[in-house]
Amino acid sequence: MTGAAEEAEQVVGAVLSDFTNGGGRGVVVDSPPGAGKSTLVARAAVEIARRGEPVMLVAQTNEQVDALIDRIARxxxxxxxxxxxxxxxxxxxxxAHPGVTVAGRLEDLNxxxxxxxxxxKWMHxxxxxxxxxxxxxxxxxxxxxxxxxxxxxxRALFVGDPGQLDPFSIIEVDRWTGLTWDPMQSAVAALLRHNPDLPVHQLPVSWRLSGSAAPPVxxxxxPFTGFQAATSPGERRMDxxxxxxxGPAxxxxxxxxxxxWAFHELPARHTLRTDTQAVDAIVGLAERALQRGATTWSEATPEETPLSADRIAIGAAHRDQVAAIRRTLTTRGFxxxxxxxxxxxxxxxxxxVLVLHPLSGRRDATEFHLESGRLCVLTSRHRHACIVVARAGIQELLDAHPPTEPMHLGVPAKFPDGWEANQAMLTHLRDHRVTAG
Known part of the structure; x- marks a missing residue:
């Protein structure tokens, strides 16, 4: 077992001990991207269930629920x-496992x-x-x-990633900002606000992000609960x-x-939100990777493994951008x-993973586009490489739009804020820039 694995196992052991033997109503676990959050959830559920005690498992989407059931059933x-x-x-x-029953009522679940x-569903x-x-x-x-x-x-175990996107709403929510019962707080923020003595643990390593990806993310x-990669340099390779x-591609x-990492920088220009040149560029890069027969090696699959289309993802900030990219990919046969x-x-x-930068081609830097969690999600989904596509001029845009979010009484300051996070990631990406056009 490596040093990183040993450290991770020690933290997991402390979490399970606090959860099953502690006296409070809850335990919070902060998990960076790819730190084994789902593994911890499954392990805790199995250990308690094997003792003969029932376990209630709550996730936020059907996909998350099904993924956890699949992991636990295996x-x-x-x-x-x-x-x-x-x-x-x-x-x-x-x-579709022999021991899984699907039903809409508890009494029908065997x-x-x-x-x-x-x-x-649990609310009802x-x-x-x-x-x-x-x-x-x-x-x-x-x-x-x-x-x-x-x-x-x-008693509950709360597991999640504090660096990713907060809950959001399509309606105006300013009327509740700063109130202790603000419904738009995350469950963990509200929990710790009213129960400051609950134990909080941080998972220390990422099993997803490589040695080149973990430090900048x-x-x-x-910045205050950093983590390291579980893998050593050279354990993963892409070719x-x-x-x-x-050419630039x-x-x-x-x-x-x-x-x-790579930063594919298009010429500076203010564009419509659905920038057709940026769409063509990001689709072209994904297509070119498959045309050139990209392959990967890792600690999980040390033999050469062809990179298939279903192991590539493209992320964007807006649904119309997603629709344009998806349409172009389908037209080109991917x-x-x-x-x-x-x-x-x-x-x-x-x-x-290929990312269309949220600030690419914009005239302004709104709170939505500066949201640190959005850029965090987009730049932390990859095991081998992340390519960011954007138009030149993001640095000038950030300099012209310093943070302007109002301060609210009773609302803890968020660190890092979106402006700082974007600056930090842009500084890193500049060292991997390729000028296109």
């Missing part, structure tokens, strides 16, 4: 697992050891309090949602089976393979490449 096939679902839910292959469902379940609950992606849960499910358990988005032609791909917004890419992992 790890402990002897356990009975109930999958709480809405009437519109269609069971996925991930829940007396399970573990019951899993979304927070939205009437039951006596469960002795144990595990809440996954707790920083994505709104505090009012926690309030509605808190009466259904006696940690410095930009986790191509064919040589390039020497090939230079960008080779920079990404060599260093784990529909298997994942394309989505940062909100929907949270929790996922790919070998190669």
């Amino acid at each position: 790890q402990a096939p002897e356990l009975r697992i109930g999958r709480l679902s809405a009437t519109t839910y269609e069971p996925t292959p991930r829940v 007396d399970p050891h573990i019951v899993a469902g979304t927070a939205a 379940v009437t039951c006596p309090p469960w002795p144990w609950a595990i809440i996954d992606e707790a920083y994505q849960m709104r505090s009012d949602t926690l309030l509605r499910v808190a009466g259904r358990f006696e 940690s410095a930009a988005f986790y 191509y089976r064919t040589r390039g032609f020497g 090939d230079e960008t791909l080779e920079t990404a393979a060599r260093t784990g 529909p298997a490449i994942k394309v989505d917004t940062a909100n929907r890419l949270q929790g996922s992992e790919y070998d190669l």
Whole structure:
């Protein structure tokens, strides 16, 4: 076991001890990207269930619930697992295990050891309090949602990533800002605000991010609770089976393979939000990687593994950008490449990730586009390489738009703020810049 693995195991052991033996109502675990959050959730659920005690498992989306059920069912096939679902839910292959029962009511779940469902489903379940609950992606849960499910358990483990996107709403929420019961706080923020003595643990290593990726992500988005990569330099490698032609696209791909990062910089220009040149560039880079026969090596698969389209993702800030990229990929014959917004890419992992920078081509830097969690999600989904596509001029845009968010009484300052995080990541990306056009 490596030093990083030993350190991680010690923290996990302390978490499980605090959770199962402590006297308070909860334990909080902060997890950086790829730190084994889902592994911890599954391990805690299995250990408690094997002692003969029922476990309530809460996640924020159906995809998260199904992924956890799949992991637990493979790890402990002897356990009975109930999958709480809405009437519109269609069971996925991930829940097709012999010990898994899918139903909309607790009484139809075959007396399970573990019951899993979304927070939205648990809000409408009437039951006596469960002795144990595990809440996954707790920083994505709104505090009012926690309030509605808190009466259904006696003690809970809250696991999530504090550096990613906070809960959001499409309606105006300023009227609640600063109030102790602000529903737009994350569940963890509200929990610690009212229970400051609850134990908080930090998982110390990332199993997803490599030695080249963990330091800049940690410095930009986790300055006070930093983490390290679990892998050593040289354990992962990306290459191509064919040589390039020497243009900007090939230079960008080779920079990404060599260093784990590349910044494909288009000419400075103010554009519409759906920048067709940027869309063509980012699709072209993904297409070119597949054309050149990209391959990967890692500690998990030490033999050469071809990079398939389903191991590539493209992230953007807006749904219209996503739609344009997806449409272009389909036209060019690559529909298997994942394309989505940062909100929907949270929790996922790919070998190669391409990012359309939220500030590319903009005249202003709004709070939405400066949100540190958005850039954190987009630049922390990869195992091997991340390529950021943007127009030149982001530095000048940041200099012209310093932070202007108002300070509110009763609202803890967020560190780092979006402006600082964007500056830190841009400083890192400049060392991997390839000028295009």
